[in-house]
Amino acid sequence: xxxxxxxxxxxxxxxxxxxxxxxxxxxxxxxxxxxxxxxxxxxxxxxxxxxxxxxxxxxxxxxxxxxxxxxxxxxxxxxxxxxxxxxxxxxxxxxxxxxxxxxxxxxxxxxxxxxxxxxxxxxxxxxxxxxxxxxxxxxxxxxxxxxxxxxxxxxxxxxxxxxxxxxxxxxxxxxxxxxxxxxxxxxxxxxxxxxxxxxxxxxxxxxxxxxxxxxxxxxxxxxxxxxxxxxxxxxxxxxxxxxxxxxxxxxxxxxxxxxxxxxxxxxxxxxxxxxxxxxxxxxxxxxxxxxxxxxxxxxxxxxxxxxxxxxxxxxxxxxxxxxxxxxxxxxxxxx
Numbered sequence: 001x002x003x004x005x006x007x008x009x010x011x012x013x014x015x016x017x018x019x020x021x022x023x024x025x026x027x028x029x030x031x032x033x034x035x036x037x038x039x040x041x042x043x044x045x046x047x048x049x050x051x052x053x054x055x056x057x058x059x060x061x062x063x064x065x066x067x068x069x070x071x072x073x074x075x076x077x078x079x080x081x082x083x084x085x086x087x088x089x090x091x092x093x094x095x096x097x098x099x100x101x102x103x104x105x106x107x108x109x110x111x112x113x114x115x116x117x118x119x120x121x122x123x124x125x126x127x128x129x130x131x132x133x134x135x136x137x138x139x140x141x142x143x144x145x146x147x148x149x150x151x152x153x154x155x156x157x158x159x160x161x162x163x164x165x166x167x168x169x170x171x172x173x174x175x176x177x178x179x180x181x182x183x184x185x186x187x188x189x190x191x192x193x194x195x196x197x198x199x200x201x202x203x204x205x206x207x208x209x210x211x212x213x214x215x216x217x218x219x220x221x222x223x224x225x226x227x228x229x230x231x232x233x234x235x236x237x238x239x240x241x242x243x244x245x246x247x248x249x250x251x252x253x254x255x256x257x258x259x260x261x262x263x264x265x266x267x268x269x270x271x272x273x274x275x276x277x278x279x280x281x282x283x284x285x286x287x288x289x290x291x292x293x294x295x296x297x298x299x300x301x302x303x304x305x306x307x308x309x310x311x312x313x314x315x316x317x318x319x320x321x322x323x324x325x326x327x328x329x330x331x332x333x334x335x
Contacts, residue, residue, distance in 0.1 A: 009066035011129040013122050016051045016077045016137050051137040055079040056326045059087040061141040070096045097125050109239040117239045120251040123224040134217040140302045142293050156218040158256050159271030160211050167209050198249040203257035214303035215273040217252040273301040278310035290321045
């Protein structure tokens with residue numbers, strides 16, 4: 001099926017790294033101050049074929065995307081053979097962009113092993129559409145999606161829910177405890193909620209924080225580009241950390257809150273996403289969630305975190321489910 005380019009296109013962007021690549025592993029070792037630092041865990045750089053499932057799911061269930069950009073550090077994700085074999089009419093959509101391109105002008109921040117910093121450069125991809133959707137490589141579509149699942153006109157569709165001042169109090173207590181214990185900055189505890197709180201306050205929102213669910217993030221290129229122009233030193237500060245830090249902000253959350261503050265976003269609390277964290281789930285619960293993802297027509301998104309750390313039973317259960325839902329990964333690898 002040939003899918004024509006839309007007059008007002010939407011692109012997909014996937015960040016990817018293969019931490020087992022000897023060249024990248026050696027580079028990381030040279031810059032790694034402490035292997036026990038919170039942002040330095042090996043699982044952060046592990047690849048277990050998630051990017052193949054992610055890419056095939058987009059090509060199968062969302063062929064309206066004009067281009068799929070892979071942002072990498074001098075690597076090529078193993079997706080091109082699978083795309084050419086199973087979606088030959090869409091294989092031309094796939095493009096690799098190197099960090100040296102997206103970090104241009106911030107060269108002192110390279111090499112970067114920090115996904116938070118890397119995401120802050122996505123809007124700088126040359127030729128990127130104004131409307132784009134950011135996928136972690138562990139995000140998968142599980143049934144057909146439409147452009148309206150991500151944007152209503154120019155308004156991003158945000159999935160998640162609100163937290164009030166209780167989040168400020170919890171995070172203030174955490175920061176106070178870190179200071180009391182004299183925890184070095186690179187060892188301070190962090191969480192996605194803390195980063196979202198940081199982003200909300202930067203956007204000028206007080207007392208409320210939108211907590212995104214684990215699903216693809218629709219963003220507008222101009223929103224992030226404008227904030228970068230207005231706050232170049234702040235942007236540089238967020239980029240310069242080679243590994244994750246507690247006081248950073250997540251760019252996707254900043255984009256969300258800037259759009260929310262401007263009244264240019266739609267929020268959905270019924271977000272149609274299933275989330276599996278392999279370190280925090282039993283096989284029975286995992287089977288239940290996979291069943292829901294496969295049978296509930298309201299579910300369009302699946303996220304599986306830390307697949308590389310899954311126990312053998314969980315790993316087999318999840319990968320066999322994905323291969324059934326997205327046939328072609330295994331024979332593409334063998335071809």
